[in-house]
Amino acid sequence: MDLGIKGKNAIICASSRGLGRGCATALAAAGCNIVVNGRDEKTVRQTAQEIRDRFGVTVHEVAADVSSQAGQKALLEACPEPDILVNNNGGPPRRDFRALSRQDMLDGVTQNMVVPLELIQATIDGMAERGFGRIVNITSLSVYMPIGGLDLSSGARAGLTAFLAGVARGFAGKNVTINNLLPGKMDTERLQSGIRYGAEKTGTSYAEQAERQAAEIPAKRFGTPEEFGQACAFLCSTHAGYISGQNLLMDGGLYTSAF
Known part of the structure; x- marks a missing residue:
């Protein structure tokens, strides 16, 4: 399928x-x-080169912390007029909410709410002027369904979702869309950390905990970054111009709801 964004x-x-x-x-x-x-220059360089070699597109490398103003500046210098913005950032580590300090909470809200909003502020007007824009925020299933130890991440991402609900409607008429992708149990380092967390709490092995968690998902498996990426690419396509202000769950059916 040609996504119309070449x-x-x-x-x-x-x-x-x-x-x-x-x-x-x-x-x-x-x-x-x-x-x-x-953040890791070597990993950035390796990923960028693999993508260049495979697809022949222009790939800029920015080794920086997107949470910092310097990191955001570097991103915008590498691509001053983006047509597409995918907001993504690591979340706070799993922790009992009672152990969170004020600074912990401020840092978590900055990572998962303030930073994407700052990048949207910096790019959305240019998208509107050019008549095309796609913004996708990677949030989490935890926006809908509590996940143990991720209260801070969940709260910050839910705040981002609520904040942008009205913003999305204000730009839809300019062919600029804002949507959220909500990963469930995807096969990433974050998931592996959660499996270890669950294994420690229950006194089971990593393998047992992974099997138990996969069995709870109607799809009976964890999701992959590849299929997640394809969903993101569709939301960024010309075909998705009538989809805005939505939350797309990618969780293999784990969240039980008719709507």
Whole structure:
């Protein structure tokens, strides 16, 4: 399927590995020129080169923390007029809410709410002027369904969702869409950390905990960064211009709801 975005310019935050890399790969496959970002310079360089070699698109490398103003500046210097913005960032580590300090909470809200809003502020008017824009925020299933130890991450991401609900409607008429992708149990380092957390709490092995968690999912498996990336690429496509302000769950049916 031709997504109609060949030659578009895309910033994908935290895209040197995991779900962000899945999104960067899918957008490059659709013909987009992309910015690959991550904190580890070696990983960024390796991911960028693999994508260049595979798809022949222009790939800019930005080794920086997207949570910092310097990191955001570097992203925007690498791609001053993005047509596509995929907001992604690591979340706070699993922790009992009673152990969170005020600074912990401020840092978590900055990571998972303030930073994507700042990047949207910096890019959305240009998208509207050019008559095309796609913004996808990677949030979490925990926006809908509590996940033990991720209360801070859940609260910040839910705040981002509520904040942007009205913003999305205000720009839909300019062919600029804002949507959220909510990963469930995807086969990433974040999931592996959660499996270890669950194993420690229950006194089971990692393998037993992984099997138990996969069995709870109607699809009977964990999701992959590759299929997550394809969903992201569709939301960024010309075909998704009538979809805005929505939350797309990718959880294998784990969240039980008719609506």
